[in-house]
Amino acid sequence: MTRTNDMTWKTRDKDRNRRPSRSRDGGEPGRGRPGPPSGYAMLPWLLLGLGSFSNLVQGRTPNPWLGGIGLLVFNSLYVSVVFTAFVPGKRRSHVIWWSLAGMGLMTFGLGGLYGGSWLLFFPLFGLACGTVVRGRALAWVGLPLSAVAGAVGAYHDGWGAIGVAYGTFISMMVTAAILTLAETVGELRATRQELARSAVERERLRFSRDLHDLLGHTLSVIVVKAEAARRLTPDDPDAALTQVSDIESVGRQALTEIREAVTGYREGSLATDLDRARSALTAAGIEPVIRRSGPPLEPWAEVLLGWVVREAVTNAVRHSAATRCTITVDGTPEQVGLTVTDDGVGAVAGVGAGASAGGGTGLKGLTERLAAAGGSLETGPASTPADGTAEGSGPGARQGFRVTALLPVDASTAHV
Numbered sequence: 001m002t003r004t005n006d007m008t009w010k011t012r013d014k015d016r017n018r019r020p021s022r023s024r025d026g027g028e029p030g031r032g033r034p035g036p037p038s039g040y041a042m043l044p045w046l047l048l049g050l051g052s053f054s055n056l057v058q059g060r061t062p063n064p065w066l067g068g069i070g071l072l073v074f075n076s077l078y079v080s081v082v083f084t085a086f087v088p089g090k091r092r093s094h095v096i097w098w099s100l101a102g103m104g105l106m107t108f109g110l111g112g113l114y115g116g117s118w119l120l121f122f123p124l125f126g127l128a129c130g131t132v133v134r135g136r137a138l139a140w141v142g143l144p145l146s147a148v149a150g151a152v153g154a155y156h157d158g159w160g161a162i163g164v165a166y167g168t169f170i171s172m173m174v175t176a177a178i179l180t181l182a183e184t185v186g187e188l189r190a191t192r193q194e195l196a197r198s199a200v201e202r203e204r205l206r207f208s209r210d211l212h213d214l215l216g217h218t219l220s221v222i223v224v225k226a227e228a229a230r231r232l233t234p235d236d237p238d239a240a241l242t243q244v245s246d247i248e249s250v251g252r253q254a255l256t257e258i259r260e261a262v263t264g265y266r267e268g269s270l271a272t273d274l275d276r277a278r279s280a281l282t283a284a285g286i287e288p289v290i291r292r293s294g295p296p297l298e299p300w301a302e303v304l305l306g307w308v309v310r311e312a313v314t315n316a317v318r319h320s321a322a323t324r325c326t327i328t329v330d331g332t333p334e335q336v337g338l339t340v341t342d343d344g345v346g347a348v349a350g351v352g353a354g355a356s357a358g359g360g361t362g363l364k365g366l367t368e369r370l371a372a373a374g375g376s377l378e379t380g381p382a383s384t385p386a387d388g389t390a391e392g393s394g395p396g397a398r399q400g401f402r403v404t405a406l407l408p409v410d411a412s413t414a415h416v
Helices: 002-018 039-058 064-085 094-114 116-132 137-232 237-263 270-283 299-320 353-359 361-372
Strands: 287-293 324-331 335-342 376-381 401-408
Touching: 039 064, 039 094, 039 116, 064 094, 064 116, 094 116, 094 137, 116 137, 137 237, 137 270, 137 299, 137 361, 237 270, 270 287, 270 299, 270 324, 299 324, 299 335, 299 361, 299 401, 361 376, 361 401
Parallel strands: 287 324
Antiparallel strands: 324 335, 335 401, 376 401
16 A cells, blocks of 8 residues: 555656646746847847858959958957947947947948948948947937948949948847837836835835734733732632633734734724723723824724824833823824823833833834824923933932824825
8 A cells, every 4th residue: 555655646746747837927838038138139140241251252352351351350340249238337338339430440441342242231230239329329320320321322232222221220220129128128127026025025014013013012911911810819809800801802802913914904993992001001000091082083093093002001011110191192184193191210211111212113113104104203201300300310210201193184195
């Protein structure tokens, strides 16, 4: 039985290896995305010079040594130009322009001297120019070059000059157009990849912020309620059971919110966040005072202000040692403000809210969230004496801490 199973798996592996794989861009199996053009694509056009080479071999060209050297120099410069033109950063170099100038001298000299099949050097020169010249310079180069090619062709071949002039002009323009299109496609692909990387980075940052704020607040509430349940168990078992029930409810809600954070969607409910803040503060022995006024808010605004409430209350429960925490929501048709103030040790102790304000992940992330929506976040002492010093400088000095968030009501400024 084991041997049969081994043979079955080997057969499946062979079938999988024979199965044609699809390309990364979803194209036909076995066909990859075509690469950018290169100088090799321009080499077949050198066959236009076979007529001139044939005349040299058959002795139909006067001064064959001069023509042979000219043909060799022209072909060498052509190969140099078309390969250099496809190297990033070298298309505008002085070397390539001097090479084009040398090609121009060879083209006018050999074409003007011999005529006939040597006139095909003008379209070849147009191809080389098309690999280098772009934009408005095409007209300034293409039209005079075609006119001169037509004049030289008319001198040697009469009406055949029309074909020489047209071939010179169209070879230059088509080559430049195709290469410009290829360069644009390459830039678009690079831009698309950069946008994809930026989207991944933004999503990673969003998820890390959401996870930090969700878990930080939820775990703090669970810890506080667990401590309250432990204290109440000997004297008031019913109250302890209530705290345990709250822990279960908070845990279930945290699971739901984490799923919503993963999918990138969370329905805003500032009232729910305020109720949770009241419960967490009460369990921590901090008196909550919550005031709310103003018109109803958009869901995205409630989400942002809910994050502020979570982070500020979490810092107050963890670090403030406060006895009272006031949360005020005051809205107008243009702007809504949220202020969370406690009477704890504040920034003087150098921990908790004060530390977060200086560089912690929570309040820093909230500042970035609100800034993206056109709002602002300010943190600092809740009260400062007239002389500008803290109320007491020793341990336990109570100065309080304040978090103030301002957010425009206009949804057009929101990017959350």
